[in-house]
Amino acid sequence: MSKASERAYSQIRAMILSGALPAGAQLGEEALAERCGVSRTPIRDALRRLEGELLVKRSGTQRTFVADWSLDDVGDAFELRAMLEGHAARRAAERMTDPQIKRLREANRVIGAAVRASPPDVEGFLEGNREFHAIILQAAASPRLAALLGTLIEQPVIWRTAHHYGREALLRSFGEHDELLAAFARRDGPWAEAVMAAHIRRAYHAYADAHTGLAVIDRQLAHG
Amino acid sequence: MSKASERAYSQIRAMILSGALPAGAQLGEEALAERCGVSRTPIRDALRRLEGELLVKRSGTQRTFVADWSLDDVGDAFELRAMLEGHAARRAAERMTDPQIKRLREANRVIGAAVRASPPDVEGFLEGNREFHAIILQAAASPRLAALLGTLIEQPVIWRTAHHYGREALLRSFGEHDELLAAFARRDGPWAEAVMAAHIRRAYHAYADAHTGLAVIDRQLAHG
DNA sequence: CTGCTCTACTTTGTATACAATACACCCTGC
DNA sequence: GCAGGGTGTATTGTATACAAAGTAGAGCAG
Numbered sequence: 001m002s003k004a005s006e007r008a009y010s011q012i013r014a015m016i017l018s019g020a021l022p023a024g025a026q027l028g029e030e031a032l033a034e035r036c037g038v039s040r041t042p043i044r045d046a047l048r049r050l051e052g053e054l055l056v057k058r059s060g061t062q063r064t065f066v067a068d069w070s071l072d073d074v075g076d077a078f079e080l081r082a083m084l085e086g087h088a089a090r091r092a093a094e095r096m097t098d099p100q101i102k103r104l105r106e107a108n109r110v111i112g113a114a115v116r117a118s119p120p121d122v123e124g125f126l127e128g129n130r131e132f133h134a135i136i137l138q139a140a141a142s143p144r145l146a147a148l149l150g151t152l153i154e155q156p157v158i159w160r161t162a163h164h165y166g167r168e169a170l171l172r173s174f175g176e177h178d179e180l181l182a183a184f185a186r187r188d189g190p191w192a193e194a195v196m197a198a199h200i201r202r203a204y205h206a207y208a209d210a211h212t213g214l215a216v217i218d219r220q221l222a223h224g
Numbered sequence: 225m226s227k228a229s230e231r232a233y234s235q236i237r238a239m240i241l242s243g244a245l246p247a248g249a250q251l252g253e254e255a256l257a258e259r260c261g262v263s264r265t266p267i268r269d270a271l272r273r274l275e276g277e278l279l280v281k282r283s284g285t286q287r288t289f290v291a292d293w294s295l296d297d298v299g300d301a302f303e304l305r306a307m308l309e310g311h312a313a314r315r316a317a318e319r320m321t322d323p324q325i326k327r328l329r330e331a332n333r334v335i336g337a338a339v340r341a342s343p344p345d346v347e348g349f350l351e352g353n354r355e356f357h358a359i360i361l362q363a364a365a366s367p368r369l370a371a372l373l374g375t376l377i378e379q380p381v382i383w384r385t386a387h388h389y390g391r392e393a394l395l396r397s398f399g400e401h402d403e404l405l406a407a408f409a410r411r412d413g414p415w416a417e418a419v420m421a422a423h424i425r426r427a428y429h430a431y432a433d434a435h436t437g438l439a440v441i442d443r444q445l446a447h448g
Numbered sequence: 449c450t451g452c453t454c455t456a457c458t459t460t461g462t463a464t465a466c467a468a469t470a471c472a473c474c475c476t477g478c
Numbered sequence: 479g480c481a482g483g484g485t486g487t488a489t490t491g492t493a494t495a496c497a498a499a500g501t502a503g504a505g506c507a508g
Contacts, residue, residue, distance in 0.1 A: 004492070029460070039493045040460090048269055052276030054371060062460060062500050076368045083307055144300045147278060148372050228462070253490070263463045264490090286470050286490060 005042035008032070012046050016055055016066050017154065023068040027056060053151045069155070071211060078204035081152045084145060085133070086197035092139035093184050093192040100139050101184055107131040108177045115170045125170060126159055132177060136196075164210035173203065229266035232256070236270050240279055240290055241378070247292040251280060277375045293379070295435060302428035305376045308369060309357070310421035316363035317408050317416040324363050325408055331355040332401045339394045349394060350383055356401060360420075388434035397427065 012032060015021045027047065029040045036043065047064060050056045057067045069077070107128050114124030133153065137146050152158070162170070176199040183192035236256060239245045251271065253264045260267065271288060274280045281291045293301075331352050338348030357377065361370050376382070386394070400423040407416035 028458085030458090041492055041494090044460090045268070045272055045491090048272035049276060052273060054368065062458090064460085073368065076366045080308070080311070080366075080369060080372065083311060084304070087304075087307060142300045142304075144278070144297065144376075145304060148304065148375070151372070152368070252488090254488090265462050265464090268490090269461090286488095288490085 004036075004038040005045045008036045008038055008042045009046035009049055011036050012043075013050060013055065013154075016050075017159075021066050023066050025066045027064040027066065029064070053154070055155070071208070074158075074207065074211075075204065077152050077155065077158065078200060078207070081149065081158075082197040082200040082204075084149050084152070085136075085200055086193040088137055088140040088142070088145055088149065089180065089183075089196035090189040090193035091142060091145075092136045093187050093189040095141055096139045096184050096187070100135055101181070104132060104135050104181060104184065107135065108174070108181060111174055111177065115167070115174050120167055120170055122163055122165075122170075126162055129162075129173075130159075165206055169206050173199070176202070228260075228262040229269045232260045232262055232266045233270035233273055235260050236267075237274060237279065237378075240274075241383075245290050247290050249290045251288040251290065253288075277378065279379070295432070298382075298431065298435075299428065301376050301379065301382065302424060302431075305373065305382075306421040306424040306428075308373050308376070309360075309424055310417040312361055312364040312366070312369055312373065313404065313407075313420035314413040314417035315366060315369075316360045317411055317413040319365055320363045320408050320411070324359060325405070327359050328356060328405055328408065331359065332398070332405060335398055335401065339391070339398050344391055344394055346387055346389075346394075350386055353386075353397075354383075360404075389430060393430050397423070400426070 012021075012027075021027070029043050029047070032047075033040045033043045047056060051058060051064075055067055057065050059065060111125055111128035111132065114121040114128060117124070137149060140146070165173075176195065179195050180192060180199065183195055236245075236251075245251070253267050253271070256271075257264045257267045271280060275282060275288075279291055281289050283289060335349055335352035335356065338345040338352060341348070361373060364370070389397075400419065403419050404416060404423070407419055
């Protein structure tokens with residue numbers, strides 16, 4: 001898995017996460033092989049890994065698709081993420097080093113700048129967010145927890161959410177990070193856990209509201 | 225993945241779970257292929273899946289081993305399992321149908337019989353336990369939760385634990401299942417969650433105690 | 449026109465051959 | 479005797495050919 005297989009895995013995942021391969025799209029091994037410039041063998045390896053991460057789904061037999069998430073699925077994922085990442089935050093608060101806190105502050109500074117831009121820089125916001133959460137996960141120092149959360153966090157639907165946010169939602173999210181930073185700074189594990197869980201549940205509600213609204217609009221467009 | 229690959233996956237997993245392939249053992253694709261009567265291709269597929277479940281580990285490049293768990297790893301896994309399976313119990317309690325409760329009672333009856341046998345039938349106890357927890361996970365009706373828990377539950381170290389239990393520990397575990405059943409019967413989600421989490425944490429403590437004791441004995445044997 | 453069936457094609461599963469890589473052992477030189 | 483390099487071997491990575499299975503589409507019958 002040194003070269004081609006690893007590269008194929010990254011490429012396919014990037015295509016899914018970026019939306020180049022939309023949810024529900026069929027993944028032909030042959031086509032992917034040609035696209036990545038390798039044979040089907042490393043593609044198969046990559047698809048097995050992505051299947052384990054629930055990023056792709058095998059339709060019984062004979063066909064492979066980009067996983068499609070229902071609203072229930074998304075709700076489940078956010079709830080699990082709230083629980084696990086809350087746990088991660090508690091562990092992180094109990095273990096965090098000063099340099100890590102510094103990196104967290106820097107990541108949050110980037111987020112703040114992105115939020116205050118006109119118009120808000122959603123991509124910058126997302127990038128800062130990933131960094132912020134990645135540092136916390138790293139500080140939690142639990143490989144197993146990281147593995148579980150990885151399959152939840154690295155889902156396109158989880159992050160594309162933010163594109164539907166208004167400025168006030170972005171600002172609120174930013175403020176919650178400040179609260180988290182304060183908890184980390186005083187090594188307050190329980191409070192960090194509570195804030196993190198609430199932070200993620202709030203993100204879900206923002207998503208669900210936006211999604212419902214968009215679904216309504218979609219339906220109106222379809223009928224009118 | 226219809227036939228050979230699936231079979232190879234099950235076989236290898238069974239070998240790991242049963243201890244026929246001990247932790248740290250090297251897994252040669254060629255040898256496994258011969259042992260399963262298939263070519264290396266389905267073996268590779270199977271190993272990729274098992275790698276995703278953290279049952280096997282790839283040593284950088286060039287070698288594959290049965291995953292070896294430190295005591296910290298086990299502690300992490302139990303803590304995560306307590307959290308997630310507690311969540312599963314709550315969801316299950318809110319959704320459980322009467323037939324499912326009946327199946328739970330039956331599984332617990334099997335466990336009770338195994339515990340009361342002389343000597344206690346540990347294999348029967350484990351079988352009933354797997355069934356008991358599987359029904360709950362199914363009733364929780366969250367594929368994502370099932371996927372996460374699957375990688376935690378299906379670890380040999382988690383279950384072989386019970387071989388170190390005394391009769392009183394087995395009986396206590398059995399009694400906690402009764403408590404869970406009662407919570408399910410009255411659809412008491414929060415209580416089911418609390419009991420389940422405590423149940424699993426207690427199982428870990430029994431394991432850690434036994435492990436520490438065994439480690440001490442091992443050391444004494446090594447020195448004497 | 450609709451429904452069914454059969455066929456052809458698409459797609460994945462499996463086997464095998466070959467290449468690359470890392471590890472271990474041995475040989476040589478100091 | 480030890481250290482360093484080099485070669486041989488074991489093991490995984492990759493490509494390709496072939497087999498099996500299923501789906502879609504076309505053609506035919508009712």
